[in-house]
Amino acid sequence: MKWIFSACFLFLSVTQRSVFGVRPLSRAKDIISLEIEPVKYEPSKTFLEEGVTKKITCKGSHEFQKLEWYDPSGNLVKKEPSNRVYVQERIGTFLKRRSPTLDLVFTHVLLKDSGVWECRAGNMIQEVPLCVMVPSEFVETQNEIAIDAGRSITLSCQATGDPEPKIEWYRDGQLIVGDDEKLYTSTKYNHHGFEGLLTIKSLTPEDGGQYICKATQEYPELDTCSHSVMTDITLNVNYQPNFERKLETTYVFAQYNKSVQLVCAPKAYPAPKFRWFRDNGAILTEYSDKEFKVSDDGSQSTLILIANSSSFDKKFRCHAQNIYGEDAQQFQLLELQKPARLNEINIVNATDDTIIFNVTWHDEDDYFPVEGFQILYLEKTTTGQPRDRAWNHAEKLSFELTDKDIFEMENLLIPLSGLEEETEYWVKLRAVNDLGVSPWSAPVLASTLSREELDNLEEDDFPIEDAFLSNVPVFGQSVGVFVGILLTCIIVIAGAICIFFVKRL
Incomplete structure (x- = not known):
């Protein structure tokens, strides 16, 4: 009788291991899991090169788990070391208990091995992708x-x-x-x-x-x-050398007795050869190095000299030539001066919060770089111009130019933003450069429009392009953002109060 009972128990155990891969657990501390070590590739790679040897390990957590490997086509990988791809069983430990380990071994990987491989233990499955390439x-x-x-x-x-x-x-x-x-x-x-x-x-x-x-x-x-x-x-x-000049002569400003560089940088290929000339035609290489220095780096040539009475108002010409042609650029060295007072300020356009001014100088003999402008403005409160002391309390705004070269004065536009709707303002401007500022201009009276007036205007009545308006000073933009945030807060608070009273009712 005992013999029959033992045989039945052995048969049931073998059947249970074959079908389920594990035996029934009687203790809560037993843990059943399945784990595959990730495929490690070489640094900076996400694939295996065809022909290399590779081993991928699958670990179980319980000694009665039966582990199996299946290829991307769903075929069982056999324990035959003579095959290019085979499995090898080992015994490891998990929480101080014996646990099965099954290695998937590739004697040399092929492109067709790319895909998702599976390690199975009964109804438990773990997948691992494998990538093989000839890079x-x-x-x-x-x-x-x-x-x-x-x-x-x-x-x-x-x-x-x-x-x-x-x-x-x-x-x-x-x-x-x-x-x-x-x-x-x-x-x-x-x-x-x-x-x-x-x-x-x-x-x-x-x-x-x-x-x-x-x-x-x-x-x-x-x-x-x-x-x-x-x-x-x-x-x-x-192509032959080509200078992208805005003016026939490039003006370079310098302070007295300071070193200045005249940079000759044409676009050309192959790189040209350079020669420098004075305005009288003399080649500069015939003069002493104490007066100047020429530095060439292949793509450009730089003439370095000291700005003084002998070089101010003088012209220097850079000649660039390669096998495809030649071109020349003329420089004139001018003494840096503070900007002169603005002769004329005109109103170009206006919106409900912005006024656009155009500024000019009438004396064509004065040359000076302008890097930006300072603006003072006051809301009109009296019939006449503001008194001098009133300007001490005026709002002040700075506007920096993006192009700091000599410009055509009649095309210079200055925006004043962050203003009140349908309001008149007195405005003064002055120019700024490295040497200082110009005197303030005479006050001009300007006004913003109402939103109703703007709605009635045609699109052609707005000569200011969006690209220009994107350069309006941050002052105006920050005011708009502040007002928007303030209105949003008011709406939220009002809504919260309404909800409170509704719930009380």
Whole structure:
């Protein structure tokens, strides 16, 4: 009888282990779990290179768990060391108890091994993705090209690898779509695989620069299985030197007896050769180095001299030449002076909180740089102009120019923002540079409009572009933000009070 009972118990135990993988637990302290050690790749990589050896370990927590490995196709991996892929069983410990460990061993991984592998113990399953690639390498790719302006060119980029890489082109961090008449992308097939092409027509100097070819490998079934490599291709467009001048003569301001630099930096390729001349035609290299110093770094030339009575109002010419042509730039050294008093202030436009002024100087013989303006303004309260002492209590605002070169005075616009709706103001302005400030201008009277007037105006009545209004001083913007926050707080408080009284009722 005992023999029959033992045989039945053994049969039930074997059946339970085969079907369920674990025995029934009788103690709460027993823990059943399944864990796979993550696949470790080389630093900066998210894949295994085809041909390497790899082992992935799956651990159970209970000695009666039966562990099994299945490939991405759902096939059981067998314990046959003669196979390229096999499993190897070991016994480890978990919380001082014996626990099973099953290693998945690859003698050398292949591309077809990419996918999701599973370790199973009864109805428990743990997955681990495996990524295998032959990483991309660029072949027969020319990394620097020079071509004459006006011509067309096709840049070529090819990368080998498995999976087949996809080629993309970038410039200045932006993907080149390349679907217009000027620039387009295409591919062709040769003995290395698919070759990426970027065609640029009618080259201009602006087309020169660095282009990036990016080769990307992906497995659609695995989001984490991808690899990208990039290479730079420098396109040099050959063209003659060209100075982007705003005026025929570039004015350089300097303080007396201070060193000053005249920088000659044309756009050109290849780099030009430079020569400096005085206004009388003399080549400066024939003079003593004590008077000046010329420094060339290939792309530009700098004339360094001391500003004094012998150099003020004198002209210097930089001549740049390469095999495609030549160009010249003329400099005139002027003594730095404080800005003169503004001769005229006109009102260009107005809104409900902003007035735009145009300022000019009439004396064309005076040259001075202007870096910004200071503005005083008072709300009109009397019939006449404010007394001098009233300006001591005026609001003050600074406006900095973005372009600090010599400018055409009649095109200079100055905004005054943060004003009250439909209100008249007295306004004074003065110019600022490194040497000081100009005297205050004569007061002018200006007024903002009402919102009703603005609603009745046509769009053409607003000559101020949005790009200009974006440069309005922060003072006006901060007032608007403050008012908006204040109104929002009032609305929230009023709503809370209403809800309180409703609940009381």
